Amino acid sequence: MTRLNPAFTSLKTLSITYQSAKETLLSTPETLPTSEPATPQIGYTVAESDFPTFSFQLYQRIFVGVVVGAGKVTTAATISYRMKKNGSSVYNSTLSVSANYYYTIMAFFLDVKAGDVLELALWSSQSDSSWDYKAFQVQVTRIIPFNKPRLLMPCNFKAMISQPALSLGNQSFSLQNLLTQHLDQTLFSISAAKDIEVIYAKDTYGIFRINYGDNSYSNSAATRTSSSYRPYYYRNVIPTSIVMRALRTEGQP
Numbered sequence: 001m002t003r004l005n006p007a008f009t010s011l012k013t014l015s016i017t018y019q020s021a022k023e024t025l026l027s028t029p030e031t032l033p034t035s036e037p038a039t040p041q042i043g044y045t046v047a048e049s050d051f052p053t054f055s056f057q058l059y060q061r062i063f064v065g066v067v068v069g070a071g072k073v074t075t076a077a078t079i080s081y082r083m084k085k086n087g088s089s090v091y092n093s094t095l096s097v098s099a100n101y102y103y104t105i106m107a108f109f110l111d112v113k114a115g116d117v118l119e120l121a122l123w124s125s126q127s128d129s130s131w132d133y134k135a136f137q138v139q140v141t142r143i144i145p146f147n148k149p150r151l152l153m154p155c156n157f158k159a160m161i162s163q164p165a166l167s168l169g170n171q172s173f174s175l176q177n178l179l180t181q182h183l184d185q186t187l188f189s190i191s192a193a194k195d196i197e198v199i200y201a202k203d204t205y206g207i208f209r210i211n212y213g214d215n216s217y218s219n220s221a222a223t224r225t226s227s228s229y230r231p232y233y234y235r236n237v238i239p240t241s242i243v244m245r246a247l248r249t250e251g252q253p
Contacts, residue, residue: 008153009246014145015055016240021066021137021164022050029071029130032079033123040084040121042069044136048114052140060144060206064213065109066164069120070231071131073097077124083107083221084119095223097129102230104133107221108213112138133231137164139238141214144206149248155180155199155207156243160192162235172229176211178237186215191237210236 022044030041046065054061073079076099082092090109097103107120122131144150162175177189184202186209188194201207209215212222212234226232 007248009149009248011243011245013055014242014244016140017053018163018238019050019052019138021135021166023135023166023168024133025168026132029132031127032071032129032131034125034127036080036082036123037121040119041131042067042134043117043119046112046114046116046118046138050138052138058143058145059147060142061140062110062142063112064139064141064210065112065116065118066137066139066213067107067109067118067120068104068133068135068231068233069122069131070102070104070133070169071129072102072230073099073124073126074128075099075126077126077129079103079129080123081105081221082121083109084121085109086117091220093221095225097225101225101227102232104224104231104233105221106212106233108217108219110214110218133169135164135166135231139163139210139213139236141208141210142204142206143208144201145244146246149246150201151247152199152201152207152244153247154195154197154245156195157190157239158193158243159239159241160237161240162237164235166231166233169230170228171231171233173233173235176234176236178239179209179211179215181205181208208239210238212236
């Protein structure tokens, strides 16, 4: 029988710094076409400077591109939209908007890399609809801190924020909890700091998943309408500090 000699690694703190969302509020709203435009109104090319940064090199991290578009209708309308990544359609759908209401579309692109072009095209069933707001941010999900060892005792989520933190327009938001992962299963849904005794980071989801853009609305979009708010959006609860110690056995680095 193989004898195992457990040993803990040193306590490590992973600090994550997120880049502020890029936002634009047009001084004059642009009228939406009544058929799909050849060139999407909203587009961003993902740059290296858009990505979160980390206090040490991670074995795995997956990035989600968040693209927001918002506007207003005068006559009740059906707003159509299409998400494109590098020129190819990712997802398309519609939403119904009441007369004189604002609409917000949050498009989530899973697994983005530097150089990817993310676009959102908008059109309306009515000729008096418009758009005037756009935003973009990159978030991180599915972190695996180390290739070996994978067993973390503890894995403490010490500090949390919510993103994207948008500031332009008459904005309002709702929170979506972070989903901590153990053995590729959701362990806890958290909105604030939480100490967790044991997490095993498996290959697919690692130690956490962001809610919108990974667990839900992966390569699709969430939409909202409001009589008062634009953008009327969702923020993901995401960690900025995780304290962990890994348990290794004989033969593991």
